[in-house]
Structures are given as C-alpha cells and as structure tokens.
Amino acid sequence: MATRSRPVSKKCAVIGGSGFLGQHLVESLLEKGYSVNVFDIHKGIQNDRVCFFQGDLCNVQDLQLALEGVTTVFHCASPAPSSDNRELFYKVNFIGTKAVIRACKQAGVQKLILTSSASVVFEGSDVKNGQEDLPYAKKPIDYYTETKILQEKEVLSSNNPDENFLTVAIRPHGIFGPRDPQLVPVLVDTAKRGKMKFIIGDGNNLVDFTFVKNVVHGHILAAERLEKNSAICGKAYHITNDEPIPFWEFLSRILVGLGYDAPRYHLPYLLVYYLAVMLSLVSLLLKPFLTFKPTFTPMRVALAGTYHYYSCEKAKCDMGYSPLVRLDKAIEETVQSYSHLRRAGSTAEM
Ligand SMILES: NC(=O)C1=CN([C@@H]2O[C@H](COP(=O)(O)OP(=O)(O)OC[C@H]3O[C@@H](n4cnc5c(N)ncnc54)[C@H](O)[C@@H]3O)[C@@H](O)[C@H]2O)C=CC1
C-alpha cells in the first residue's frame, strides 16, 4: 500500500452510497486507498471493504455512528426525481441536509462535498455554456429541483473555516453509465412500448450528458482540494463531460447500440410541451381513482427540447478538473454494460 497516494487512515463517509453515483464513488475511493463508511436508507451495496450503516439521513442519531472518526463526507443521497413526492423531497433534500450538516459538525467532520445539480439554474428555457454565476432558477422545472436549490444554499452557507468546517457543491448534469437505474432503463422501456419514434423540436439542441466516472473524479478532486483558504470553499462547480451533444443524438446512440430504432419523426416542441402539461393535470385529477405515470412529463419534454449545457472552466481552473473518459468511450462502455436490455434477436453494434 506504500505506493498509494492517499493513506488508508483517511476515513470518509458516503451518504447515499447504495445509489448509482454513490456506488461508483465508493469504488473509486477504495481504489485510491480511502477507508469508506457507507450510509444509506437501503442496503444496495455489496462490498466487504466498506462499513455499511443503514439509516435515514433526516435522523442525526442514525448518522452519528457512521460519521465517527470521519474527516470527509460526500452527500449524494436524494429521493429519485421520478418519485414525484413533494413532501419527501422537502424532508430529505432540505430538512435532511440540515441534519447532515449538524451531524457533521457534532462528529468533527472537516469537509462536506454535496452532490447538487446543474438544473438548479435551469428554468426550462435554453442555457448555453452556463456558468456558475447564473442565478438560481426562480421557477425551477420541478419540485425536486426546488429542493436541490434549498439544499445547495444550505450547504454552501454552512462553510465556516473558523469552525474548521469546509463545504463545496458539485453540480453534475445528466449522469449516465453502468448501473444507472434512470436514463437507459427509461429509454429502453419507452422504446419497447413503441413510444421512442418522435424527436421533440428540431433535434439540434445541445445538452450535457456526463459519464459517471467523470462525476466521481470531480467529487474526489473537490474533496482533495478543499483546504482552508482554497478558492473552492463554499462554492459550486459544474462537472460535465465538456462535450455537449444534441439530446436526440445521444439518445439515438444508446438506443441503436442496444438494437432499437432511433427516433425519426419531428414534433413541434410547444405542442408536445402543452400536451404533457395537460396529461399531467389529467393524471392529477384522476389520482384518487386511477394511477398512471405519463412518460412525457413537462419536465422531461423541457429537458428533451431545449439547450442545457454548462461550462466546466471554473472546475478546470480551481481544481485541475478535466474529464477522464471521453463521450465516445463512455457511451460504448455504457451500452456494453446494458447487454441485458438489448433488443431480443439484435446483435451488438456501435
Ligand atoms: N442522476 C442524475 O442524472 C443526476 C443526479 N444528481 C444528484 O446526484 C445524487 C445521486 O443521484 P443518483 O445516484 O442518480 O440517485 P440514486 O437514486 O441512484 O441514489 C440516491 C441514494 O440516496 C439514498 N437515499 C434516499 N433517501 C435517503 C435517506 N432519507 N437517507 C439515506 N439515504 C437515502 C437512496 O437509497 C439511494 O441509494 C443525487 O443527489 C441527485 O440529486 C444530480 C444531477 C444529475
């Protein structure tokens, strides 16, 4: 172990370590010689090399054991955006994050790295090469994002070098990669139901999709650069692949890679957007009698039909970030990892 750059005594905790990003983060931290405690409400991680603590982050007592002797905490837990549960978003992302900060301070944790989201500045209209000085969205695209804003503000304002408590927020966008429960499975499911035939808008809108290993790299760099007097204290950073791609081209490459047809027919953006708004109202009205989850929600349509890509220059400059894996390689690795979702009878093709 003498060759490792980080001593094993560097103990950190990953809150949300059973999740998609959390698991990749844990694996990378272990590879780098950190010792890792995982805290999560679900035991989704099978790894003998970590200490697992099951609990709800809203509960300071639950957190205490997991944070004992820990110097660095990564907070990447959140209810899934698709859960569409306002109360839960507020409780976990806002009240729960306050509990995390309190527990960190009580346990003498020195660094807190929050996984925020680039969507905190997105209001459903084009963002091109957005920088971190964009104001928070006044009308966020959904309630999940509204609570991500509250959460980020709370974490950044708790940065206090005098108390030896330093914080930073990482804002990824469109995370994808092996084991993602959200993007590829939703795409494949939609394609299987014959609903992936249409391109919303002209199809030229550039978007950031960020490979999970690059997001992890950004988090670990931030943790390592977070020192008293460093430029990154109390700041937010976009972490992207730095290769914006047309939204529909990205989706098509994943779909074709897995043997499905790429969407071909164009529909006007505003028409689909207002249809999605109407559909979500109908589903709300019918809720007491019948539950159905529309595939094309206003939030998804806004994400699918507008430009939303962000500059990661500030992360490059302040923490020496640059993506480790290029987009082509990342798509290839992702498609290969989803061989179980490949269309029956299709052969591998990239
Ligand atoms: N997936 C994406 O494209 C993006 C995700 N993010 C953020 O990245 C972070 C990680 O996202 P994913 O890994 O995709 O989500 P995920 O759903 O795979 O993982 C979240 C984890 O948090 C845990 N969790 C939820 N509530 C909890 C609670 N009360 N106490 C303890 N653990 C709890 C879940 O059990 C899960 O293991 C989240 O903060 C999300 O907001 C930000 C930008 C984009």
Ligand SMILES: CC(C)CCC[C@@H](C)[C@H]1CC[C@H]2C3=C(CC[C@]12C)[C@@]1(C)CCC(=O)C[C@@H]1CC3
């Ligand atoms: C049915 C199709 C129109 C769209 C299918 C793909 C979507 C499931 C994904 C495309 C962009 C993704 C995205 C997120 C979730 C999954 C997508 C909508 C986030 C909302 C996840 C949480 C965030 O913080 C922001 C992400 C933006 C991009």
